[in-house]
Structures are given as structure tokens and as C-alpha cells.
Amino acid sequence: xxxxxxxxxxxxxxxxxxxxxxxxxxxxxxxxxxxxxxxxxxxxxxxxxxxxxxxxxxxxxxxxxxxxxxxxxxxxxxxxxxxxxxxxxxxxxxxxxxxxxxxxxxxxxxxxxxxxxxxxxxxx
Amino acid sequence: xxxxxxxxxxxxxxxxxxxxxxxxxxxxxxxxxxxxxxxxxxxxxxxxxxxxxxxxxxxxxxxxxxxxxxxxxxxxxxxxxxxxxxxxxxxxxxxxxxxxxxxxxxxxxxxxxxxxxxxxxxxxxxxxxxxxxxxxxxxxxxxxxxxxxxxxxxxxxxxxxxxxxxxxxxxxxxxxxxxxxxxxxxxxxxxxxxxxxxxxxxxxxxxxxxxxxxxxxxxxxxxxxxxxxxxxxxxxxxxxxxxxxxxxxxxxxxxxxxxxxxxxxxxxxxxxxxxxxxxxxxxxxxxxxxxxxxxxxxxxxxxxxxxxxxxxxxxxxxxxxxxxxxxxxxxxxxxxxxxxxxxxxxxxxxxxxxxxxxxxxxxxxxxxxxxxxxxxxxxxxxxxxxxxxxxxxxxxxxxxxxxxxxxxxxxxxxxxxxxxxxxxxxxxxxxxxxxxxxxxxxxxxxxxxxxxxxxxxxxxxxxxxxxxxxxxxxxxxxxxxxxxxxxxxxxxxxxxxxxxxxxxxxxxxxxxxxxxxxxxxxxxxxxxxxxxxxxxxxxxxxxxxxxxxxxxxxxxxxxxxxxxxxxxxxxxxxxxxxxxxxxxxxxxxxxxxxxxxxxxxxxxxxxxxxxxxxxxxxxxxxxxxxxxxxxxxxxxxxxxxxxxxxxxxxxxxxxxxxxxxxxxxxxxxxxxxxxxxxxxxxxxxxxxxxxxxxxxxxxxxxxxxxxxxxxxxxxxxxxxxxxxxxxxxxxxxxxxxxxxxxxxxxxxxxxxxxxxxxxxxxxxxxxxxxxxx
Numbered sequence: 069x070x071x072x073x074x075x076x077x078x079x080x081x082x083x084x085x086x087x088x089x090x091x092x093x094x095x096x097x098x099x100x101x102x103x104x105x106x107x108x109x110x111x112x113x114x115x116x117x118x119x120x121x122x123x124x125x126x127x128x129x130x131x132x133x134x135x136x137x138x139x140x141x142x143x144x145x146x147x148x149x150x151x152x153x154x155x156x157x158x159x160x161x162x163x164x165x166x167x168x169x170x171x172x173x174x175x176x177x178x179x180x181x182x183x184x185x186x187x188x189x190x191x192x
Numbered sequence: 193x194x195x196x197x198x199x200x201x202x203x204x205x206x207x208x209x210x211x212x213x214x215x216x217x218x219x220x221x222x223x224x225x226x227x228x229x230x231x232x233x234x235x236x237x238x239x240x241x242x243x244x245x246x247x248x249x250x251x252x253x254x255x256x257x258x259x260x261x262x263x264x265x266x267x268x269x270x271x272x273x274x275x276x277x278x279x280x281x282x283x284x285x286x287x288x289x290x291x292x293x294x295x296x297x298x299x300x301x302x303x304x305x306x307x308x309x310x311x312x313x314x315x316x317x318x319x320x321x322x323x324x325x326x327x328x329x330x331x332x333x334x335x336x337x338x339x340x341x342x343x344x345x346x347x348x349x350x351x352x353x354x355x356x357x358x359x360x361x362x363x364x365x366x367x368x369x370x371x372x373x374x375x376x377x378x379x380x381x382x383x384x385x386x387x388x389x390x391x392x393x394x395x396x397x398x399x400x401x402x403x404x405x406x407x408x409x410x411x412x413x414x415x416x417x418x419x420x421x422x423x424x425x426x427x428x429x430x431x432x433x434x435x436x437x438x439x440x441x442x443x444x445x446x447x448x449x450x451x452x453x454x455x456x457x458x459x460x461x462x463x464x465x466x467x468x469x470x471x472x473x474x475x476x477x478x479x480x481x482x483x484x485x486x487x488x489x490x491x492x493x494x495x496x497x498x499x500x501x502x503x504x505x506x507x508x509x510x511x512x513x514x515x516x517x518x519x520x521x522x523x524x525x526x527x528x529x530x531x532x533x534x535x536x537x538x539x540x541x542x543x544x545x546x547x548x549x550x551x552x553x554x555x556x557x558x559x560x561x562x563x564x565x566x567x568x569x570x571x572x573x574x575x576x577x578x579x580x581x582x583x584x585x586x587x588x589x590x591x592x593x594x595x596x597x598x599x600x601x602x603x604x605x606x607x608x609x610x611x612x613x614x615x616x617x618x619x620x621x622x623x624x625x626x627x628x629x630x631x632x633x634x635x636x637x638x639x640x641x642x643x644x645x646x647x648x649x650x651x652x653x654x655x656x657x658x659x660x661x662x663x664x665x666x667x668x669x670x671x672x673x674x675x676x677x678x679x680x681x682x683x684x685x686x687x688x689x690x691x692x693x694x695x696x697x698x699x700x701x702x703x704x705x706x707x708x709x710x711x712x713x714x715x716x717x718x719x720x721x722x723x724x725x726x727x728x729x730x731x732x733x734x735x736x737x738x739x740x741x742x743x744x745x746x747x748x749x750x751x752x753x754x755x756x757x758x759x760x761x762x763x764x765x766x767x768x769x770x771x772x773x774x775x776x777x778x779x780x781x782x783x784x785x786x787x788x789x790x791x792x793x794x795x796x797x798x799x800x801x802x803x804x805x806x807x808x809x810x811x812x813x814x815x816x817x818x819x820x821x822x823x824x825x826x827x828x829x830x831x832x833x834x835x836x837x838x839x840x841x842x843x844x845x846x847x848x849x850x851x852x853x854x855x856x857x858x859x860x861x862x863x864x865x866x867x868x869x870x871x872x873x874x875x876x877x878x879x880x881x882x883x884x885x886x887x888x889x890x891x892x893x894x895x896x897x898x899x900x901x902x903x904x905x906x907x908x909x910x911x912x913x914x915x916x917x918x919x920x921x922x923x924x925x926x927x928x929x930x931x932x933x934x935x936x937x938x939x940x941x942x943x944x945x946x947x948x949x950x951x952x953x954x955x956x957x958x959x960x961x962x963x964x965x
Binding site for chain 2: 077078079080116117118119125128129131132133135136139140141142143144146150153155159160161162163174178181
């Protein structure tokens with residue numbers, strides 16, 4: 069599902085830094101796939117976010133440092149439920165909903181964001 | 193039916209009983225709103241606190257208001273005062289300007305200068321076409337002729353551009369030449385670009401000059417059936433020394449200008465010398481025409497001045513050294529510092545209204561989310577009556593006004609360690625973007641935003657709002673937790689703002705025994721800082737309730753005090769970095785950036801200064817040995833155990849979010865006591881960049897002992913004193929458990945002591961204290 073789109077500068081020149089980032093990302097993913105297991109996912113689901121294990125901290129760092137258009141957020145709905153959204157990366161363009169799931173708690177929605185990233189990681 | 197939404201602002205942020213305040217409202221989907229004056233008590237809806245609390249107040253403004261759609265002029269530009277239409281040129285003419293376009297390929301037409309009517313296609317203008325090429329065009333109301341450069345303009349490169357036009361023959365000649373030097377442009381001379389383009393064309397049509405079309409620099413007149421005339425075709429980038437001449441200029445004459453010469457004096461109709469007008473205290477919004485007719489131009493929405501010009505030599509870093517190198521004026525199509533809406537209603541603040549934080553609450557339709565607005569303002573006392581004074585950090589509210597980091601800043605999730613939590617209100621304001629940006633945002637062309645004003649709706653300066661990237665209250669709604677605690681305890685408190693303090697200085701604070709700050713008073717002008725220092729030195733007692741306070745150097749626009757300016761530079765935790773040579777405030781002439789880098793680290797006033805920031809979790813404090821010292825043991829009286837502050841609305845404890853540290857090397861008064869300190873923060877807490885000389889692994893909460901909030905206390909001359917919490921989260925800890933918690937108990941000890949005139953508790957040990965043991 070993931071696409072590594074090339075960025076350009078103000079004059080339309082392709083930014084070759086993207087190629088280097090993609091190579092680094094490939095190495096990072098290889099490590100993360102080697103440590104990813106149900107225990108790690110469960111640690112995220114039940115943890116308080118304060119002092120995660122090293123594999124989980126590295127996995128979270130990867131999730132959080134992805135390009136803006138590959139990041140997710142939580143939308144607090146007027147009825148108290150939470151849904152997942154992703155950003156457009158285009159100024160003034162609103163985020164779009166990801167999936168139909170409605171979460172009862174913020175913690176559950178945040179874990180839902182985490183699972184989306186895991187899905188992106190494992191599908192590539 | 194249109195989506196129902198309502199937004200508004202007031203013309204003042206601070207007002208006394210007997211004074212008038214006006215309210216300006218824009219509404220979609222309703223023609224009537226229900227208004228109610230309320231005093232705001234608490235604004236954090238977190239379950240651990242009392243929730244949103246407001247008190248409805250009788251007022252003549254309560255009831256239905258007629259509201260309507262109002263339009264906002266986005267974009268900065270210069271409008272030329274030309275009452276005699278000298279620039280409605282009927283003969284030959286030439287236009288020229290140095291330009292540094294930032295978004296030539298923006299995809300829309302950008303007007304550099306001219307007298308052009310976009311609706312009626314009349315007049316003339318030099319600009320950039322949607323494909324990024326320099327273009328000159330004329331129109332007679334039915335037809336438009338264009339001449340276009342062959343090569344596109346490159347972003348962030350200085351050019352001299354111009355055109356000469358022979359009305360008789362219709363001959364137009366376009367001039368485009370690079371004006372790079374080693375410093376002034378994004379790229380240098382090693383890049384094999386071709387910057388020059390010279391094109392000649394014969395026009396079929398002649399420009400028609402309508403009397404009501406203004407000459408505009410960085411935009412052009414447009415008109416809409418509902419909103420009337422406005423400025424469109426806005427330009428992004430810098431313009432330096434634009435001019436119009438009354439005859440055809442030769443290529444050689446353009447070349448001479450590119451070498452720094454003036455346009456031939458006998459030909460000048462208007463020459464806006466954008467490098468004129470600088471003083472040691474900055475520069476105004478007027479751009480002087482040094483030509484024969486003195487057709488001065490006025491800036492709208494704060495075109496940015498004190499910027500480097502085409503001839504900047506890279507050596508002189510301030511306009512005070514050589515103003516002639518600082519003729520660059522930077523324009524942004526998304527800038528707005530004054531919505532300029534008609535007043536919807538006005539209110540004279542009733543006599544006897546208690547000083548406090550108030551709002552006019554407006555509701556339409558369902559009355560929630562974007563169908564509800566709070567227009568916030570502070571009512572200061574007619575004359576000082578309280579013993580306690582809450583200094584409302586309105587400058588810092590402006591700095592964060594309408595920030596949209598969650599949507600635009602890739603870096604925000606690594607910083608906060610959590611996905612943002614956005615609401616309909618966030619999405620609405622992000623999508624429509626008509627209410628301007630914060631000093632944490634970038635303009636469309638990636639330039640940092642250096643101006644922010646309250647003459648526009650500010651969606652995060654209202655109760656109940658949570659900062660989406662951190663999912664906690666921040667600034668104004670966070671400060672309401674301190675307000676709620678003051679109200680809960682029943683202190684007799686007056687409320688004043690940063691704007692009041694900047695204008696009136698220490699005299700504003702002198703009547704009070706104690707001044708208490710907000711949670712994050714980060715943006716401070718020199719006058720504000722001087723006033724607080726003089727207040728403490730003169731015997732005042734200051735309670736600094738925050739973290740990362742007294743940090744950025746800011747200026748206020750003397751022509752529009754609602755507008756604040758900051759430039760972020762050199763070091764510090766900063767959302768953007770001003771370009772080389774652009775580090776000085778146009779509003780005051782001062783170097784901006786961190787107060788620490790100007791010899792006034794916050795430690796000198798408060799005992800502590802910024803050391804780390806982190807999110808997701810907070811921590812409690814632990815008493816340090818000084819807590820039991822006989823001069824200060826009264827501070828923790830009744831606070832049982834060594835650990836306290838273990839509850840709160842900002843990540844569940846009192847030490848968190850942004851933290852400050854005691855540091856003798858930065859001017860913490862030597863006799864300062866560390867009452868308590870936090871520690872063991874998560875690795876989302878990182879050391880601030882201004883502490884870094886060399887970076888190394890592990891500058892994070894679990895590895896670096898410096899990352900903590902220090903609670904400090906020191907005495908000052910004349911029975912003055914300063915108590916600091918060193919943490920943003922402390923204020924949000926006060927309402928926890930129904931205000932019955934250790935953080936609140938400790939703060940009450942301090943406030944109660946500070947509100948008693950004369951010697952402070954522990955004062956008998958002054959002699960010993962002076963030995964600084």
C-alpha cells in the first residue's frame with residue numbers, strides 16, 4: 069500500500085535525497101520485521117507509553133518518522149467516538165478517513181493507528 | 193443549507209470597565225446568533241478535572257445578534273496612494289523591480305507591480321504567469337495582450353526584471369537578468385543556469401486606465417459580486433526597489449540599474465526605495481516613493497521588512513549597519529494580520545464587572561463544535577484592587593494562534609511521540625485557512641511566519657480546545673486551570689495582559705504584592721522583561737508557573753499593537769529559522785531569537801530556564817535537600833512524603849511537557865534553593881538544542897540527569913522573591929482531585945506567604961542566606 073513518492077524542490081527538480089531515505093528505510097524495515105511479533109504488539113496495546121522496550125521504541129520511531137502522507141492521526145468525532153484519518157500532505161486539503169472502524173476510547177484508536185503502521189510494514 | 197459555522201474576534205484583548213470593545217463575526221448558515229457574556233473559570237474537559245466551567249453574566253450584549261458572511265483579505269501587498277492618478281499613464285512607460293520569487297511555479301498568476309483590474313481586464317502589470325515565466329500584459333477591457341519571457345524564473349534567486357512599453361507603436365520589450373551574488377540567492381554562480389531573457393513583441397491593444405484601479409505592488413485589484421473589491425493575483429517572494437518611469441528605458445539603462453544605479457531621474461514617475469525609512473528602532477509599513485510625486489505605498493497584512501535585498505553582501509547582518517542592503521520586502525499570499533471585518537456588535541464594559549477572563553459566547557444551530565464560538569478578552573480592573581495579579585501571557589497566545597502542526601509538520605509526531613487527535617474544528621480551520629497562521633507555521637512558500645495578531649479568529653484561544661498534536665490543553669485553555677484554582681481558593685485577583693505590561697511597564701505590576709504567570713509565558717518583549725525584573729528587584733513577588741518561559745525576543749507593532757513579531761534563529765527549539773541577515777525585528781530594531789543569546793537567560797529572572805520537552809507522560813516531583821532548609825521549609829508545609837505532584841490533567845502529573853532547570857552558569861541567582869525536582873522522564877523528553885555544543889547519543893529523559901523540572905525559590909531585594917515551578921504541567925495539576933492535591937497545597941503555601949506584606953517566612957535567616965550556603 070505504501071508508495072515512496074519523489075519530492076521536488078521549488079523549481080521542480082527531483083530531490084535525490086528521497087532515494088537515500090528509501091535505502092535507509094529498507095534497512096530499518098528489515099530490522100523491524102526481524103523483531104516484530106505478537107508480544108511487541110501486545111506491549112503497545114497495554115503499555116503506558118513511558119518506557120517501551122528497545123524494539124518497540126525503534127518500531128514507534130519508524131512509525132512516527134514516516135513522511136507526512138504516510139502518517140495517521142485520530143479524529144475525535146462529535147459523538148465521542150474516535151476514527152482514523154491520514155493526512156493529505158497538501159496545504160488546505162483535509163485529512164481523509166481510513167477504514168470505517170469507530171473506537172470507543174482514545175487508547176484503542178491509538179493502538180488502531182499502530183496496527184495500521186504494522187500493516188504497512190508487513191505488506192511491503 | 194450551508195454548513196453552519198461561526199467565528200469571531202474582538203478589536204481588543206484587554207479592556208477596563210467603562211471602555212468599549214467591538215466584536216467582529218463571520219457566520220455561515222445562519223443570520224442570527226445567540227450571544228451570552230460569560231466569565232471563564234476552567235477550560236479543560238479532561239475527566240480528571242472539573243471540566244469546562246463558565247459563569248453567565250448579565251450584559252446588554254446578551255441575546256440575538258444579527259450575523260452574516262464576512263470576507264477576509266488574504267495576502268500581503270503594497271497599495272500606492274495615488275489620488276491624482278499619476279500612474280494612469282497615457283503614454284510610454286517602463287516598469288522595473290528586483291525580485292526574489294519563492295513560488296514562480298505556484299500555478300496561478302502573480303502580479304509584481306502594476307495598475308491592473310483582474311475583473312475588467314484593464315490597465316497594465318508586470319508579473320509571473322501560472323507557468324512561472326515573467327510576463328507583462330495590458331488590457332483595454334475587452335482584449336489583453338501579453339509578452340512572456342522564454343525562460344522560467346527560478347525560485348529564491350534575485351533578478352532584475354522590467355519592461356519598456358511604447359504606447360504609440362505597441363512595442364513591448366521584456367527585460368530579465370539574474371542579479372545573483374555569492375550570498376543573496378539560494379544557489380551560487382557554479383550553477384549553469386541561464387537567467388536572462390529578452391523578448392520583444394508588438395501589442396495590438398493599448399491599456400485602458402480606469403480611475404478606480406489602484407497601483408498595487410505584489411497583487412492586483414479584483415472584484416466579487418458579494419464581497420466587492422479585493423486584491424488578488426498575489427505574489428510570493430521578495431521585491432526590492434520597484435519603479436515606474438515615464439518613458440522607454442533602453443537595455444543599457446536597465447543594465448545600469450542592475451549594477452546598482454538609479455533609474456534615470458528625468459524619467460522617474462515613482463521609485464519606491466524600499467531601503468529608505470530604517471531607523472535604529474525598525475521600520476514602518478510605509479514604503480517611500482522618492483520620485484517627484486511622493487506616491488508612497490502602504491503595506492497590508494504585514495509585508496515583511498528588515499529583509500535582505502538584492503545587493504546584500506553577506507557581511508552586514510543588520511539593517512542598522514547599512515540599510516541600503518535591506519531593501520527586500522517579502523510578500524506572502526497566505527498572510528493575514530487583520531481580517532478587517534465590520535463590527536457586528538459593541539459593548540461598553542459595565543462598571544463593577546469583576547476583573548477576569550471573559551468571552552462572548554456565540555451559538556448558532558446545534559451550538560457545538562464549529563457552531564459555537566468564544567470571543568475571549570480580559571477585563572482588567574478600573575483601578576488595581578487585588579493583592580494578586582494574574583499576568584495573562586497574551587503574547588504567547590498570539591505565537592501559537594491557529595497553529596496547524598498536526599497537518600503540516602512531519603516532525604510533530606516524532607516530537608510528541610503520539611498520533612494527533614484532531615476535531616471538526618481543526619479540520620475546518622485547516623481546510624479554509626482564512627484566519628491566518630501561527631509563528632509555528634510556515635507560509636505556503638516555506639518561509640517561517642513572523643507576525644501574528646488577534647484581529648482574526650483564534651481557534652485555540654478559547655476554552656475546551658485541546659492542542660491536536662499533544663491532546664492536552666495548551667496556552668490559553670491550560671492557563672484557565674490556574675484561573676480555576678485562583679477562583680476555587682478565593683484569592684482577590686486582578687487580571688492584566690502582556691499587551692498592558694508592554695505598554696505600561698512596571699507601574700502596572702507595582703500595586704500588587706504578588707504576580708502569577710501562565711503555564712507557558714514563552715514570548716516576551718524587552719519592556720515586558722524589564723518590567724518584571726524591576727518589579728522583583730523593587731520588592732515584588734513573582735510566581736513563575738510554567739516551563740519554557742521568557743524565551744523568545746518579540747516586538748509589538750506600534751502602529752498595530754494587536755500584532756506581534758518574532759524571528760526564530762541561531763538556536764533554541766524552533767519551528768523555523770530566519771534566513772541569514774534577517775534576524776532583526778522590523779518593529780523594534782532588536783535582534784530577535786532567544787533572550788538567552790542576548791545575555792538575559794530566563795534563569796536570571798526566575799532561577800530556571802528551558803532544558804527539555806516531551807509529551808505523552810509527566811512525572812511527579814521529589815523534594816530536594818533544600819526543601820527542609822529552615823529558610824524555606826514553609827513552602828512544603830503540609831505536603832507529606834518526598835514525592836508530590838503525582839496527579840494532573842496534562843499527562844497525569846505536575847512535572848511535564850516543557851521543563852526548566854536551575855543553572856548557575858546561566859545566571860540562576862546563587863542563593864536559589866531547589867525545593868524539588870522531577871526526573872526519570874521518558875525518552876520522548878529530549879534536551880533542548882541551545883544546550884548542545886556537540887550532540888551525542890542519549891540526550892533523553894532516562895539517560896540525562898539534566899532533563900527535569902526544578903522547583904526553585906530565591907529572595908530578592910526589598911522583601912521580593914521568586915518562586916518557579918519549572919514545568920508547564922504544574923498549572924494543569926492544580927484542578928486534579930477537586931483541587932485537593934499536593935501541587936495545589938504547595939502553591940497555596942507560596943501564594944499565601946507572598947500575599948502578606950513585609951518580611952517573608954524564613955526571612956530571619958537572611959544573613960545566613962547571604963553567605964549563599
